[in-house]
Amino acid sequence: TDAGAASGYGYGVLGDYKELNTYLSNGSYFLYDVTNPMNGVIETFTAENGTYLPGYRSSDSNNAFTSGNQAAAVDAHAYADQTYDYFYNTFGRNSYDGNGSSIRSTVHYGSNYNNAFWNGQQMVYGDGDGSTFAPLSGALDIVAHELTHAVTDYSAGLVYQDQPGALNESLSDVFSVFVEREDYLLGEDAYTPRRSGDALRSLSNPPAYGQPEHMDDYVYTNADNGGVHTNSGIPNKAGYNTIESIGVAKAEKIYYRALTVYLGAYSNFSDARAALLQSAADLYGNGSEYDAVANAWSNVGVY
Numbered sequence: 174t175d176a177g178a179a180s181g182y183g184y185g186v187l188g189d190y191k192e193l194n195t196y197l198s199n200g201s202y203f204l205y206d207v208t209n210p211m212n213g214v215i216e217t218f219t220a221e222n223g224t225y226l227p228g229y230r231s232s233d234s235n236n237a238f239t240s241g242n243q244a245a246a247v248d249a250h251a252y253a254d255q256t257y258d259y260f261y262n263t264f265g266r267n268s269y270d271g272n273g274s275s276i277r278s279t280v281h282y283g284s285n286y287n288n289a290f291w292n293g294q295q296m297v298y299g300d301g302d303g304s305t306f307a308p309l310s311g312a313l314d315i316v317a318h319e320l321t322h323a324v325t326d327y328s329a330g331l332v333y334q335d336q337p338g339a340l341n342e343s344l345s346d347v348f349s350v351f352v353e354r355e356d357y358l359l360g361e362d363a364y365t366p367r368r369s370g371d372a373l374r375s376l377s378n379p380p381a382y383g384q385p386e387h388m389d390d391y392v393y394t395n396a397d398n399g400g401v402h403t404n405s406g407i408p409n410k411a412g413y414n415t416i417e418s419i420g421v422a423k424a425e426k427i428y429y430r431a432l433t434v435y436l437g438a439y440s441n442f443s444d445a446r447a448a449l450l451q452s453a454a455d456l457y458g459n460g461s462e463y464d465a466v467a468n469a470w471s472n473v474g475v476y
């Protein structure tokens with residue numbers, strides 16, 4: 174029987190039509206994308222509301238992933254491909270490790286699970302409870318957030334604790350802005366499906382969702398690995414300041430160079446300022462970009 178790469182389609186969580194790179198094998202079409210350059214395979218699974226990972230390969234008999242229970246997989250697959258393309262086209266990075274490792278996602282994890290995460294090996298998405306979250310792979314910025322955790326793990330390797338952890342978190346939020354290139358909000362397409370205009374986090378106004386935006390308001394806590402999802406508001410605001418000053422095209426190059434060349438496992442906020450300044454100098458000299466980065470971080474009380 175004929176086997177190999179195929180082109181399918183489906184509807185995402187928000188009912189939007191999208192093309193899918195699939196693979197025909199033994200009469201079934203799988204969400205298994207072999208089309209990326211340098212063979213970065215993208216493959217999507219379903220946990221069928223259990224917690225065993227990776228679960229079962231998402232498949233369809235006629236290459237049309239149009240049923241409601243396939244929507245989360247459609248988006249996880251399409252948005253992972255879009256995020257792969259971003260890192261490859263913008264920086265020449267082949268997958269999260271730069272070495273073409275397979276990008277694996279599992280949807281329908283758990284029951285009414287209001288979260289998404291990178292578990293060190295793959296991305297995992299809950300369905301949400303329909304009130305706090307819709308299926309979380311339905312938001313491109315969430316997918317980009319999770320895949321950037323993998324990029325960070327294979328580059329700076331920032332430990333998930335205190336300031337390095339908040340920096341880890343912030344880099345995932347900042348790169349989700351670069352990938353989605355739409356707003357400074359995180360999760361707006363999946364958060365509170367019955368309420369519009371809100372989000373999980375805001376890079377332009379972290380306090381809108383309970384995050385500090387200045388070192389004076391750094392939260393010292395043992396919870397959440399030292400408040401990594403709270404204190405990320407401070408580097409997030411610095412990221413917003415930077416993008417607003419020099420534009421997204423220069424900001425993303427400065428951030429990627431800092432992430433892959435200068436940051437390390439125990440880098441704190443001040444180290445991040447220094448790494449971004451050095452990256453700005455490397456790429457653009459000691460001009461307006463350098464000054465914009467300096468001001469962006471001084472504005473949040475980091476020197």
Ligand SMILES: CC(C)[C@H](Cc1cn(Cc2ccc(C(=O)O)cc2)nn1)C(=O)N[C@@H](CCCCN)C(=O)O
Nearest residue numbers: 287288289290291305309315318319342360373402
């Ligand atoms: C990416 C983003 C959509 C996701 C958002 C998220 C979801 N939650 C749980 C959660 C649950 C309920 C509510 C509520 O308002 O009632 C808010 C948050 N906390 N954060 C998130 O931030 N997940 C963490 C998961 C970390 C898991 C530990 N490594 C991450 O990827 O950093």
Ligand SMILES: [Ca+2]
Nearest residue numbers: 314358359360
């Ligand atoms: Ca967004």
Ligand SMILES: [Zn+2]
Nearest residue numbers: 318322342345
């Ligand atoms: Zn995160």
